[in-house]
Amino acid sequence: MQKRNNYTEIEDFLSDESFQSWILFKIDENGWEEWTLENGQRAKLVENARLLLLAMKVPDSNLSSSDIHKALHTTWIKIEEKENQNHFIRNSRRFFQRPFITGIAASLLFCLISVWFYKDHFATDKVVTYKELIDENSEGLVEQTNNSNKSQIITLSDGSSVLLQPNSKLSYPKIFTGNERKVYLSGEGFFEISKNPKKPFYVYANEIVTKVVGTSFRVKAYSDQPNVEVLVRTGKVKVKPNNLVASKDDQEVVLLPNQALRFWRKDLKFNKITNITEDETLAHSVGNIEQLSFEFTDIPVSQIFETIEQAYLVDIDYPKNKLKDCHLTTSLSDQPLTEKLKIVCKSIGTNTSFEMNGNQIIINSDGCN
Incomplete structure (x- = not known):
């Protein structure tokens, strides 16, 4: 791969199969990203090559209008430079003889102009699909799909x-x-995030990304709906367009408890709602988990378990006779489900534990301390 150290033209990169794999399929077996970042001038050349290569994928193109203009500008500059050289014809002949370049040379300018014209004159929105978001991620992911008619609990590795x-x-x-x-x-999905200030949590959904440290909130982002909604129950979140649609002028929107945001996908615009009770759609969509209180003062354990069942739509099996006289005073607000269960079990006694199997929870206990 040392030959790439001698690359001085965009076409050098476009004819390199490992470069194509890196840009088009996120396969970086030859360390292109690290190599690119070693030199600022090199990075600029690589970026220009990336834009031109992506331009060939017109139906799936993520290029913005500014990207298209920049790519066109770079292309014309290089053409003018070639025209000013006596060896332009010879160099062009060598360039067009390359097998991979032949297709690009024939359609590149058409693709660039077509995408630019479409975006400037017809396209009013930039739809980002779930698949695009997944493809942007290089680490192995587990996918959980809920095809049932009721909600499902997913517990992540951080709790x-x-x-x-x-x-x-x-x-x-x-x-x-x-x-x-x-x-x-x-x-x-309704999220309850374990607190870790050193490791922020991001939820990517359609065209937006929601950033939190430790809080509870709901994100509603169906692919066939015109907007994305974020509603905060506890804590604070920050919402902004993700990198596939963001521009340098985009600002983060900060949401506090009982505030919400509606992102209109067609216009890429935010509408912040400071009081969800004044929004009829949001007010009617609030679920049990967002309404129930998890602050308990001298409350029977049975009632605490009932509240958890109503909030998460789970079934809790526990020894009712052994725990019938147990009363607890505890705060379970702003805690993920597993943490809630840990706190309750610890409060009941050291001999109390729980098991989770999907939406079924089993409490094992010998009784209160």
Whole structure:
């Protein structure tokens, strides 16, 4: 791969099969990303080559209008430079003889102009699909799909929990590595995130990304609906367009408890709602988990379990006779489901534990301390 150190023209990169694999299929077996970042001038040349290669994928193109203009500008500059050289014809002949370049040379300019014209004159929205979001991620992901008629609980490796609604799916790594936690949603899910300030949590859904540290919130992002909704129950979240549609002028929108955001996909615009009770659609969509209180003062354990069942739509099996006289005072707000169960079991006694199997929870206990 040392030959790439001598690349000085965009066509050098376009004719390199390993470069094609890196850009088009995210396969970086030859360390292109690290090599690119070693030199600023090199990075600029690589970026220009990337834009031109992606332009060939017109139906799936993620290029913005500014990207198209930049790519066109770069192309014309190089053409003018060639025209000013006496060897332009000879160089062009050598260039067009390359097998891979032949197709690009014949259609590149047409593709660029077509995409630019379409975006400037016809396209009013930039739809981002769930598949595109997944393809942007290089780490192995697990996908959970809810094809049932009721919500499902997903527990992530960091202890965070997601209440996934019907006709929804979530992709996430088996174990969160690095300094970020990223998941990808299609549909609707209620998130309760384990606190970890050093490792922020990101939910990618359609055209937006929601960033949190530790909080509870709902994201509704169905592919066939015109908007995306984020509703915060506890804590604070930040929402912004994801990298596939973002521009340098885009700002983060901060949401606090009982605030929401509606992102209009067609116009790429945010509508912040400071009081969800004043929005009829949101007010009617609030579920049990967003309304029930998890602050308990001298409350029977049976009632606490009943509240958890109503919130998460789970079934809790526990020894009723052994726990009938147990009363607890505890706060379970802003905690994922598994953490709630840990706190309750610890409060009951050291001989109390729980098991989870999907939406079925079993409490094992010899009684209160």
